[in-house]
Amino acid sequence: MITILIIVALVVIFLMYGVSIYNRLVKLRTMVQEAWSSIDVMLKKRHDLIPNLVETVKGYATHERETFESVTRARTAAMNANTIQEKEAAEKNLNQAMMNLNAVAEQYPDLKANTNFLQLQGELSALEGDIEKSRRYYNGTVRENNILVDTFPSNIIANMYKFTKSAFFELDNIAERAVPNVKF
Secondary structure, three states: OHHHHHHHHHHHHHHHHHHHHHHHHHHHHHHHHHHHHHHHHHHHHHHHHHHHHHHHHHHHOOOOHHHHHHHHHHHHHHHHOOOHHHHHHHHHHHHHHHHHHHHHHHOOHHHHOOHHHHHHHHHHHHHHHHHHHHHHHHHHHHHHHHHHHHOOOHHHHHHHOOOOOOOOOOOOOHHHHOOOOOOO
């Protein structure tokens, strides 16, 4: 009788541990999704701010059409990207286009003194900081999720219920890892 009670107690403990791991996997998966959603919201705000910035610069630099079109194309590509990898590549191109726009703005001292332009520049700068914070939070939740999916014994539960590792949000080039500094 005692042996049966011990076996039942061990089975109950094992099941409770399995449920605990499953619940933790669900929680981490949800946190990864929430973190990605936060990045997506910040990028949307950035994409909404860029046309206003381009229009302000256009008023001063009408002959820089190629630069403006490049920013517009890069913004459109970034907005249409769906996967994390597509977003990484699109944001890399958008950052480069914004650096080119920055170079154009440097050529126009009156533009750098424009109140509207200074306000947009400040908003963009604050938004870049928020995006960086969101990326760090996302990558932290991805790290925790991936560790739980990979480590024993939680990997058994993860495989049983088809939990998978998530992709980190990274940039390829070390120079691109820094938040772009857009000065106008």
